[in-house]
Amino acid sequence: MVQTVDSIAAVSDSWDVARVRADFPVLHQTVNGKPLVYLDNAASSQVPQVVIDRGSIYLEQEHSNIHRGVHYLSQRATTAYEGAREKVKRFINAREARECIFVRGATEGINLVMYGYGRKFIGEGDEIIISAMEHHANIVPWQMLCQEKRARLRVIPMNDAGELLLDEFDGLLNERTKLVGVVHVSNALGTINPVKEMIAQAHKYGVPVLVDGAQAAPHMPVDVQDLDCDFFVFSGHKMYAPTGSGIVYGKAELLEKMDPFQGGGDMIKTVTFEKTIYADLPNRLEAGTPAIASQIGLGAAIDYLNAIGREQAAAHEAELLRYATERISAIEGVRIVGTAKNKASVLSFVIDDIHPHDIGTILDQEGIAVRAGHHCAQPVMQRFNVPATARASFAFYNTKEEIEVLARTIERVIEIFS
Numbered sequence: 001m002v003q004t005v006d007s008i009a010a011v012s013d014s015w016d017v018a019r020v021r022a023d024f025p026v027l028h029q030t031v032n033g034k035p036l037v038y039l040d041n042a043a044s045s046q047v048p049q050v051v052i053d054r055g056s057i058y059l060e061q062e063h064s065n066i067h068r069g070v071h072y073l074s075q076r077a078t079t080a081y082e083g084a085r086e087k088v089k090r091f092i093n094a095r096e097a098r099e100c101i102f103v104r105g106a107t108e109g110i111n112l113v114m115y116g117y118g119r120k121f122i123g124e125g126d127e128i129i130i131s132a133m134e135h136h137a138n139i140v141p142w143q144m145l146c147q148e149k150r151a152r153l154r155v156i157p158m159n160d161a162g163e164l165l166l167d168e169f170d171g172l173l174n175e176r177t178k179l180v181g182v183v184h185v186s187n188a189l190g191t192i193n194p195v196k197e198m199i200a201q202a203h204k205y206g207v208p209v210l211v212d213g214a215q216a217a218p219h220m221p222v223d224v225q226d227l228d229c230d231f232f233v234f235s236g237h238k239m240y241a242p243t244g245s246g247i248v249y250g251k252a253e254l255l256e257k258m259d260p261f262q263g264g265g266d267m268i269k270t271v272t273f274e275k276t277i278y279a280d281l282p283n284r285l286e287a288g289t290p291a292i293a294s295q296i297g298l299g300a301a302i303d304y305l306n307a308i309g310r311e312q313a314a315a316h317e318a319e320l321l322r323y324a325t326e327r328i329s330a331i332e333g334v335r336i337v338g339t340a341k342n343k344a345s346v347l348s349f350v351i352d353d354i355h356p357h358d359i360g361t362i363l364d365q366e367g368i369a370v371r372a373g374h375h376c377a378q379p380v381m382q383r384f385n386v387p388a389t390a391r392a393s394f395a396f397y398n399t400k401e402e403i404e405v406l407a408r409t410i411e412r413v414i415e416i417f418s
């Protein structure tokens, strides 16, 4: 039977992790003969049945192109797609749905802002500020822009715990600063940055701020009006939706000033060989046929998160992080990378004399999925003087028992190598 969000009872006071796990078919399998322990949620989280079913409904009953058909199926697909945009609007508390632009993910979102806003409003001698803990997705596009425009990239440093130095940030802001790009939650360290304060700091200089919310949107309530951010991007596949879904939120007045990222169908009012008049928001920034099924899935994932209770989910994840930090940092030879006071859902660690890839491989043999590598944040690795880390990242469906399995397997890894 097809599951709908209405059929999911809200999980109340105490977090019923077994109940929530039952919603995720992928979790119930063995890997290398062991029950899967999925702790790579920062790379991609799993998809609940209700989201899978919503995708199937689209493919079985609604599949057609949006915005252009007068026929029944196209109207149903358009209603579902635009309905998903409304859900996103409420999810991040945007003022208007047209401020939510569908993209393939955070990377495409940041590139959209770079092309549409950066290339138009940032020039020679201007400065862009990012932080020392950005994912490559929030570094490379700005480097490309700086190279093209002869602008300068400046970097907010961090301390040994992985916390940004806000006094240094203040010192970097000046009349040449044209944009700040900062990650809300670091994927490599787990640090939750005080983005609201940073945005207020930047706004004193009239500088717009892009927040990379790829690791924040799945784990904490986000209110773009309260943050007063100018742009906010996230990926659906890290928040229980399919790959190919994601959002750039932008304040309407900024999105309206931007050049289109791509030209093509669905983003125009009229086209002649002499001139094209672009469509209004959001269409002018969404050229071509989008990932309709994926974005509808994002809408269903938002419904799911609302149904299970985002705050209780976040509280459970905070407890998992607390428990994992205490248990794993107590193992001799393990060092946690990223010890900020304010952290979310990510535990990066290294073990003396054992390469993280070896740790990841042995954990995999035991059915445990973690990520080992630089996490697309090589400057973070350089800052902490490690080639890579092993990273366990938690979702609300993980359990303390899984963390115990992880901890015991880490102890075995150390034994094997000693």
Ligand code: 7TS
Pocket (backbone or CB within 6 Å): 042, 043, 044, 104, 105, 106, 107, 108, 135, 137, 138, 183, 185, 186, 187, 188, 212, 213, 214, 215, 235, 371, 375, 376
């Ligand atoms: N920003 C942050 C903070 C991220 O963690 C990621 C992906 C991205 C941007 C890019 O997102 P995408 O969906 O466009 O690829 N981070 C990770 C990770 O930590 N492991 O795999 C992907």
